[in-house]
Amino acid sequence: MDFNPTMKHNAVRKTVRKFAESELGPIAHEIDRDARFPVEVIEKMQPLNFFGLQVSREYGGAELDTTSYAVAIEEISRVCAGVGLCVTVHNSVGAFPIQRFGTPRQKERFLPLLASGKAIGAFCLTEANAGSDAGGVETTAVKDGDGYIINGTKIFVTNGGVCGTALIFAVTDPENPRKAASVFIVEKGTPGFSVGEIEDLCGMRSNPVSSLFFEDCRVPAENLLGREGDGIKIGLTALDTGRIGIAAQALGIAQGAFEASVKYSRERQQFRKPLASFQTIQNYLADMATEIDAARLLLYRACALKDSAKPFSAEAAMAKLYCSTTATRITNRAVQIHGGYGYSKEYDVERYFRDAKVTEIYEGTSEVQRMVISRAVLSKLT
């Protein structure tokens, strides 16, 4: 059991940190304030393989191990969580399902586009009546000749406003909705597929989250991912990987808020002493450091299991649960340490505070993560 990051992990961390601090650091505040998706930085990220972090080299990806992937997402999110969200969702649930379940032809058609970032990926499961209850999906995909006609509305789609390909979770057998759901690859520009207005959200505001509308949208049969009825399987597998990405994102947010708190505690003086000399603040910092370290170890353990091709669902759920709840706790504490200034947009911590909250909600709420973990606990024989 070696808990030390390898030289490669350190090198990946430094390189992504340098990019994030140079390119996203100066604009993070502005793009959050204006809810702007920074296309100019996305274009710089494309040749650096940020959109194909774990895609195979033959399709233009970097083929990184999962821990390096987590490090990359953490470092982007430490500076700008909204862009970190774009990158992790694109990689984990936009590209990965095609890499894992796609036919050779589908992989050839879509992976190079996705890995190069020319198409941004999105994953569409949530609907007005189907959040945690994925079985409540009402979008239908009815077979029609050599294709399917899709009808329905997907909401809260991360990257929705800019996606080039979207993976749509739809019911293919309306008689039996809880069994026969399938996943379809739908490309931007397909007639009947349109994008709604960008949501006005509390945090992650640089990410173009929107609804996607499907009105008699016809997709060819070759765009079905896997087989009819594979929807649940693909969905669960995608979400396992997605959880690692979101955990990394939450960890990055927590880390950024923590570092800001340490810096502020050293500099800010009250009662003629730096805040860091007061035991209360020292206790806060000690707790924050410990929780982040625990979150980090949980995350890397899930990454190591995935890379050893061992089951990792419960561990990924633990990592997601703990990293996200740690992020909300730490960012809350960070605002407190900054006092009045922490509440002002002149400092970054209030953005971290707003960004952190949703990590407890998307890609499976904390409550759903607990369902996964308790199921694993109770299914053990002893």
Add this chain to the structure above:
Amino acid sequence: MVSELPWDAHTGTLKRELAEGMLNPACSHALEAALQVKEKHGGHITVMTMGPPMAEEVLREAIALGADRGILLTDPRMAGADTFVTSYILARAIEKMCPDFDLVFCGCHSSDSETAQVGPQLSEELNVPGAAYVEKLDLEGRTLRIRRLSDNFLETLEFELPGLVTLTTRHYAPRYVSLSGMQQAFEHGEVAVVQAADLKLDPEFTSRKNSPTRIMDVFAPVAQNKNLVMKGAPKKIVEELLEKFDDKIGGAIGKDLKQAT
């Protein structure tokens, strides 16, 4: 180079475990210049560093950017070298590992100690023409034409290869490392480890013993809080201010004030 300089006065060395190693900024500009020469004229780039085993990381980073192979000079006997001994060891390594080199690219100075001595000393050891503080270079056949900053003048010089240049940070902004490059650099990048015995250095040789100079101490200067009041007509004061402090102000804001006025 290292990000900070925590100094151990007892041993007279850097407390390396407290500072994080990184690729020296001027060297990354030098590498970028080398990559551009390779893209334009072809060639083979060997990157070399002398340091503790963890210095391998910067070689991998260089390979990820496009260097062809890396050489890590690492040995307890090489530790604690001053610039003279560093240049000596680098020269022996280049003679052994890259005997047919055409051009050595160095950073003009390291951002931690800023002596700027290794480049020129290295060209002396290798007995090749060398030019420091190069801003731009162009290769035509075997002739290298360089533009470099000397005091406040720009000079254009030429020499025939083989030779050595040290690059400033003015041009050749380093490109970002791609993650695919990084993965491949670690997966199958070629990094050779070279020790003192491989270079056939004298068995009695150690850097600490053989360095003619020794750093006695490293400390941060205390900031001066001296108030200076300048009286007179605004125009005169501004002129006087710029005359006395343009270098300090320019250095602080990262702009060359002489160019602006």
